[in-house]
Amino acid sequence: MSVKTRFAPSPTGYLHVGGARTALYSWLHARANDGQFVLRIEDTDLERSTPEAVKAIMDGMEWLDLNWDEGPIYQTERFDRYKSVINELVTEDKAYPCFCSRERLDALRETQMQSKQKPRYDGKCRGLTDDERDLGQDHVIRFKNPQQGEVSFSDVVKGDITFSNDELDDLIIARTDGSPTYNFTVVIDDMDMQITQVIRGDDHLNNTPRQINIFNALGAKPPQYGHVPMILGDDGKKLSKRHGAVSVMQYRDDGFLPEAVLNYLVRLGWSHGDQEVFSIEEMKTLFDINNINKAPSAFNTDKLRWLNQQYIKSSSIDAIMPELQWHADNQSVDLTAGPDVSDLIPEFAERAHTLVELVAAIKPYYCDFSEFDAKAAKKHLRPVAKDALELIKSKFEAINNWNNENIQNAVNQTAEELDIGMGKVGMPLRVAATGAGMSPAIDLTLCWVGKERTLSRVAMALEFIERRLQESN
Ligand code: GLU
Numbered sequence: 302m303s304v305k306t307r308f309a310p311s312p313t314g315y316l317h318v319g320g321a322r323t324a325l326y327s328w329l330h331a332r333a334n335d336g337q338f339v340l341r342i343e344d345t346d347l348e349r350s351t352p353e354a355v356k357a358i359m360d361g362m363e364w365l366d367l368n369w370d371e372g373p374i375y376q377t378e379r380f381d382r383y384k385s386v387i388n389e390l391v392t393e394d395k396a397y398p399c400f401c402s403r404e405r406l407d408a409l410r411e412t413q414m415q416s417k418q419k420p421r422y423d424g425k426c427r428g429l430t431d432d433e434r435d436l437g438q439d440h441v442i443r444f445k446n447p448q449q450g451e452v453s454f455s456d457v458v459k460g461d462i463t464f465s466n467d468e469l470d471d472l473i474i475a476r477t478d479g480s481p482t483y484n485f486t487v488v489i490d491d492m493d494m495q496i497t498q499v500i501r502g503d504d505h506l507n508n509t510p511r512q513i514n515i516f517n518a519l520g521a522k523p524p525q526y527g528h529v530p531m532i533l534g535d536d537g538k539k540l541s542k543r544h545g546a547v548s549v550m551q552y553r554d555d556g557f558l559p560e561a562v563l564n565y566l567v568r569l570g571w572s573h574g575d576q577e578v579f580s581i582e583e584m585k586t587l588f589d590i591n592n593i594n595k596a597p598s599a600f601n602t603d604k605l606r607w608l609n610q611q612y613i614k615s616s617s618i619d620a621i622m623p624e625l626q627w628h629a630d631n632q633s634v635d636l637t638a639g640p641d642v643s644d645l646i647p648e649f650a651e652r653a654h655t656l657v658e659l660v661a662a663i664k665p666y667y668c669d670f671s672e673f674d675a676k677a678a679k680k681h682l683r684p685v686a687k688d689a690l691e692l693i694k695s696k697f698e699a700i701n702n703w704n705n706e707n708i709q710n711a712v713n714q715t716a717e718e719l720d721i722g723m724g725k726v727g728m729p730l731r732v733a734a735t736g737a738g739m740s741p742a743i744d745l746t747l748c749w750v751g752k753e754r755t756l757s758r759v760a761m762a763l764e765f766i767e768r769r770l771q772e773s774n
Contacts, residue, residue: 304336312354315548316361329588340372361549383481399426421470442475452510457527464510503528530597556655561609606654639667677738686729733762
């Protein structure tokens with residue numbers, strides 16, 4: 302049977318990094334085996350599911366480029382199918398109507414808790430005869446879970462797992478209003494869609510024996526399961542908003558490249574030797590579900606930042622341009638209003654871990670600013686810098702061909718004529734021209750800033766110094 306996997310999110314919020322990782326593993330398993338990948342929206346919880354969440358999840362998947370071959374399939378569009386299987390199970394005496402009231406179930410639970418038993422349904426309605434069943438009364442449908450024996454399965458991640466049937470009670474598969482429940486719909490879908498491997502978070506591990514019993518009752522073969530340990534925060538607790546961003550799209554907003562996020566997520570819980578950097582193509586050929594780690598992994602933002610920088614540095618400009626452009630637009634930076642951005646990236650990628658940082662760093666080359674960085678200005682735009690800035694300004698004005706050599710000569714001559722160190726010219730000039738104290742070599746920097754902008758910014762720096770002088774008098 303050819304491989305078919307699925308990602309089956311419940312649309313109650315954004316795409317969480319944990320969800321994205323299981324989606325990635327399922328997707329990679331399909332891609333690595335020439336299989337199919339299905340997107341299934343588990344929206345049967347009508348109160349908690351929203352169209353906005355469906356959109357948010359699909360946006361996340363699309364941004365990561367986790368393309369699906371089938372779907373999105375919405376469970377709410379399959380109610381007729383679920384109902385017909387429920388009827389079938391009832392007819393075959395594999396499921397039964399249960400009339401127990403909420404009050405009775407609450408009292409039962411209370412007694413069981415008091416005698417330190419695991420709360421479970423006691424099977425009161427399991428043996429009712431047809432005559433004893435008044436289907437006009439409110440009722441749910443329960444699945445007849447086997448009362449003896451065990452459920453065993455070999456989990457791809459966790460190894461052999463066995464549950465005793467006496468730990469499982471008769472699960473509700475249809476609510477009073479007839480709507481099917483999660484553990485049931487998952488089975489019908491995985492069966493109908495011929496899913497071969499279910500890769501999901503290990504918070505679902507306890508559902509698996511129940512699901513396998515339903516598969517068996519239907520005479521269908523359960524898929525292979527792989528339960529992936531959860532992602533932890535740096536404090537060892539389950540990753541949550543308290544630890545920082547958990548929504549995939551937040552990582553986009555924060556300046557991460559989708560390839561870097563995928564690379565980070567694939568390594569977070571899976572390994573191939575000690576290789577850290579994987580292209581998508583490599584992941585697709587090397588990914589093996591048998592190598593998913595058993596132990597939970599901790600999310601490490603610094604490592605993700607490092608990886609993101611590797612991608613910024615090594616990707617071609619064409620590859621990062623769409624994302625870069627998006628961030629430039631976000632920060633109102635017009636990349637056509639300055640030097641060719643592909644010249645700047647190699648220089649600035651050394652310092653930037655994210656595209657947000659990168660765009661902020663190149664911004665002065667494209668946009669005018671009205672204020673200098675306060676710290677840099679305090680340190681370098683001091684009265685002693687006035688002479689140097691005035692002299693260099695006049696030298697710059699005289700340059701016809703604004704190139705590295707002419708710029709550098711002007712800087713050198715200024716330092717010589719005033720008999721001061723190069724830094725005493727370069728640093729005030731750097732702060733004047735870029736607004737901040739860090740930039741590539743001064744000739745390169747000014748070349749990119751351009752003659753006109755350099756001159757007006759030096760003039761602005763001189764005004765700043767003038768104001769400082771007046772204030773101190
Ligand atoms: N809908 C479930 C969830 O979002 C996943 C079910 C599954 O993967 O089997 O947690």
